[in-house]
Amino acid sequence: MRAKEKVGIKSYAGYVPRYRITPKEIGKVWGKDGETMGRGLRINSKSVPSPDEDVVTISTQAATWALERSKLDGEDIGAIYVGSESHPYAVKPTATIVGASIGATPLMTAADFEFACKAGTAGFQTCMGLVSSGMMKNGMAIGADTSQGAPGDALEYSAAAGGAAYIIGTEDLLAEINYTCSYTTDTPDFWRREGKKYPSHGGRFTGKPAYFKHITECTRNIMKESATTPEDYDYAVFHQPNGKFPVKIAGKLGFEKEQIEPGLLVTRIGNTYSGAVPLGLASTLDQSEPGDRILVTAYGSGAGCDSFDITVTDSIEDIKNDDIPSIQEVISDEEFITYSIYAKYRDKIEGGR
Amino acid sequence: MTTPRFWREIEQRYRGIGVQCENCSRVYFPPREICPHCRRKSFGRMKEKELSGKGKILTYTKVHEPHPEYKMLTPYIMAIIEMEENVRLTGHLVDIDYEDVKPGMEVEVTMRRLGEESPKGIIYYGYKLVPVK
Numbered sequence A: 001m002r003a004k005e006k007v008g009i010k011s012y013a014g015y016v017p018r019y020r021i022t023p024k025e026i027g028k029v030w031g032k033d034g035e036t037m038g039r040g041l042r043i044n045s046k047s048v049p050s051p052d053e054d055v056v057t058i059s060t061q062a063a064t065w066a067l068e069r070s071k072l073d074g075e076d077i078g079a080i081y082v083g084s085e086s087h088p089y090a091v092k093p094t095a096t097i098v099g100a101s102i103g104a105t106p107l108m109t110a111a112d113f114e115f116a117c118k119a120g121t122a123g124f125q126t127c128m129g130l131v132s133s134g135m136m137k138n139g140m141a142i143g144a145d146t147s148q149g150a151p152g153d154a155l156e157y158s159a160a161a162g163g164a165a166y167i168i169g170t171e172d173l174l175a176e177i178n179y180t181c182s183y184t185t186d187t188p189d190f191w192r193r194e195g196k197k198y199p200s201h202g203g204r205f206t207g208k209p210a211y212f213k214h215i216t217e218c219t220r221n222i223m224k225e226s227a228t229t230p231e232d233y234d235y236a237v238f239h240q241p242n243g244k245f246p247v248k249i250a251g252k253l254g255f256e257k258e259q260i261e262p263g264l265l266v267t268r269i270g271n272t273y274s275g276a277v278p279l280g281l282a283s284t285l286d287q288s289e290p291g292d293r294i295l296v297t298a299y300g301s302g303a304g305c306d307s308f309d310i311t312v313t314d315s316i317e318d319i320k321n322d323d324i325p326s327i328q329e330v331i332s333d334e335e336f337i338t339y340s341i342y343a344k345y346r347d348k349i350e351g352g353r
Numbered sequence B: 001m002t003t004p005r006f007w008r009e010i011e012q013r014y015r016g017i018g019v020q021c022e023n024c025s026r027v028y029f030p031p032r033e034i035c036p037h038c039r040r041k042s043f044g045r046m047k048e049k050e051l052s053g054k055g056k057i058l059t060y061t062k063v064h065e066p067h068p069e070y071k072m073l074t075p076y077i078m079a080i081i082e083m084e085e086n087v088r089l090t091g092h093l094v095d096i097d098y099e100d101v102k103p104g105m106e107v108e109v110t111m112r113r114l115g116e117e118s119p120k121g122i123i124y125y126g127y128k129l130v131p132v133k
C-alpha cells in the first residue's frame, strides 16, 4: 500500500519504566534455573512498571515528549489511537485520557486499538490514511503495554512494560513512509479471554506457523512492493517477543545482525508487546542518518503483521540535540528489584484491573 | 473525592494549567480568581497559563506514615519545587531513592496513577515529580 501523498513521521518519543528484574531472580522463586532460561530467551532483564504506572501514564509520557519534540500544540493533533492489550479500563478509552493530558481534546477523534503486539502499528496505518487524504494534518499513534505473564508461566520471564508515540503527518517529516503492507490470518497462537487476568498461549505453536510465517510473508511482500532487497536497508526492526526470534527471522530473510542491532531492545527491557516495535523503531531513528532506509515488521498474535518501508530525511539532524531523551537514555536509567518487590508491584497492578 | 469534582479539576491535574496575572505577570498554580499582589487591578485579567512542568527542588522530606492510597510506595518523598515560571509546586517525587535527592536537582512533572475510587470505580490520574532524564 502506498499513499497518494507523501506521508511519514513528524515526531516520536518512547518511555520505559525504570524498574528491572532478571530471569535469575524470577527463577529462584519457582525453583527453576532462571539464568539458563534467560540465556535461552536472550533476555538479561525486563522492565517492570511502578505501582503508579500503567498504559495511560506510559502513553502520556511518550505523547508529551513526542509533542514537545514536534513543536506542535495539542490542538494540532486531530486523532489519537492507542494500541495495547493492557488498557487500564475494559471500557473507557485510554486515548481520551492521553488526549486531555496533552491538550488535544475536545476537537479530535480517538480510539483504543487491540491487535496483540501490533496494535500500535495498526494506529500508524490509520493515521497515514487520515493525513494523506487531507482529512487532518497530524495524527498520533501510540503502542504501549504493561503485560503480565501468569506467575510461574514461561511468559513471566519476558512480559514487560513500555511504549512509544508517533506523530504522523505529510509535512516536516523526520522520516518518510514509502510503503506499508499487512498480512492477516485467523491463527489462535495467543489470546486472553474477556475478564481473565493472564493470557493463554499455544506453547510451541507460537513459533513456526505464527511469528515466523507471518513476518516472512509480510516482509517479503513489502520488499516486492517497494522493489528492494535486504541490502537496500541500513536497518531493520522486527517484533521481539524474546531475543532469539528477531535474530533468527532476520537471518532467515537475509538481514545482517548489524542491521537489527539498534532496534533490538528486548535483551535489556523484555517484551513490551505493543510497545516493542514502536520502541525499536524509535531507538533505530535515534541512531540513524539522513537517507538511511529502515524496514519494519510488527507482529501481533491472532495473527497478523504490519510492514513499513521508511526513508530518513535530513530533518533527523534537527532533533539529535533536543531536550527529549533518546531511547538509550531512557532505558539506561534502571533499578533492579527483587521478586518480592516485583510481586508487590504486580499484585497492585492486578488489583487495579 | 467525588467524581464530578474530579472532572472539573482534570485539566489542572493532568496538564498543570495555572493562571497568569496580566497586571504583574505572576503565575499561580493551582489557579486563583484574583492576584494577591494586584488585587482589584487583576479583576478579569487572570488568564490560563500552561506550565512548562520543569523546575528545581527547593526542599523535600521522606514520608513514613502514608496516605492510604500510597501504601504501596511507602516510604515516599514529598518535594516542594520552584518551577521555571517562579511558581512553587508540592508533589510526590518518584523514580529516585531518598539518598540520591539533592536540593537544586532538576525535576519535571509527569502523569501517574494517584489512586482509584474503588476497584470498580474510576482511576485517578494526576501529576507527580520525576528527575529529568
Ligand SMILES: [Zn+2]
Pocket: B021, B022, B023, B024, B025, B026, B035, B036, B037, B038, B039, B042
Ligand atoms: Zn498581579
